[in-house]
Amino acid sequence: KNEVEQSPQNLTAQEGEFITINCSYSVGISALHWLQQHPGGGIVSLFMLSSGKKKHGRLIATINIQEKHSSLHITASHPRDSAVYICAVGQGAQKLVFGQGTRLTINP
Amino acid sequence: NAGVTQTPKFQVLKTGQSMTLQCAQDMNHEYMSWYRQDPGMGLRLIHYSVGAGITDQGEVPNGYNVSRSTTEDFPLRLLSAAPSQTSVYFCASSYSDRGSYEQYFGPGTRLTVT
Numbered sequence: 001k002n003e004v005e006q007s008p009q010n011l012t013a014q015e016g017e018f019i020t021i022n023c024s025y026s027v028g029i030s031a032l033h034w035l036q037q038h039p040g041g042g043i044v045s046l047f048m049l050s051s052g053k054k055k056h057g058r059l060i061a062t063i064n065i066q067e068k069h070s071s072l073h074i075t076a077s078h079p080r081d082s083a084v085y086i087c088a089v090g091q092g093a094q095k096l097v098f099g100q101g102t103r104l105t106i107n108p
Numbered sequence: 109n110a111g112v113t114q115t116p117k118f119q120v121l122k123t124g125q126s127m128t129l130q131c132a133q134d135m136n137h138e139y140m141s142w143y144r145q146d147p148g149m150g151l152r153l154i155h156y157s158v159g160a161g162i163t164d165q166g167e168v169p170n171g172y173n174v175s176r177s178t179t180e181d182f183p184l185r186l187l188s189a190a191p192s193q194t195s196v197y198f199c200a201s202s203y204s205d206r207g208s209y210e211q212y213f214g215p216g217t218r219l220t221v222t
Contacts, residue, residue, distance in 0.1 A: 043213040
């Protein structure tokens with residue numbers, strides 16, 4: 001079993017829909033990261049959180065430390081949100097363990 | 109700031125050849141790392157560094173060497189390339205923010221070993 005599990009692996013939705021991507025982990029962490037990777041592109045850090053909830057524009061990330069679970073939500077989704085979203089847990093200074101990613105496609 | 113830069117963007121090697129992937133950052137970050145990304149495997153840590161002169165192995169270090177002589181640079185050396193090293197390689201840097209480490213990734217190097 002992977003230490004970091006994401007669901008779903010693939011998600012297709014219509015523009016405007018509310019999107020939820022889930023991440024569960026089984027190890028102790030210092031922080032949880034949500035990353036975004038566009039096709040053929042680099043990786044961008046969206047959120048880093050160790051408790052509670054963070055919001056940036058239409059993106060919201062939450063974490064429940066007791067349940068070892070995090071969610072990434074996208075409100076009013078748009079085709080430009082189409083990307084792979086990656087959950088990663090930090091175990092110290094530079095040691096990240098990654099989920100396999102969720103491929104999101106938003107159709108107009 | 110240029111952020112994290114990687115060269116080259118693309119590289120094709122023959123089995124047994126050696127090469128160095130370059131990574132540099134201009135943000136004065138203490139921490140740097142190398143990851144490889146393979147289909148269906150996610151990103152995996154190869155080597156990392158917590159400061160100039162200090163490096164350590166990650167999850168998949170075999171076949172790779174690193175050194176960190178300056179804060180800015182963290183090159184990854186492939187000693188004798190193998191087809192199993194065909195992958196996309198990402199370099200990242202980070203700094204400590206009250207015990208958490210926000211990651212800054214380079215654009216990646218796509219390596220093919222034939």
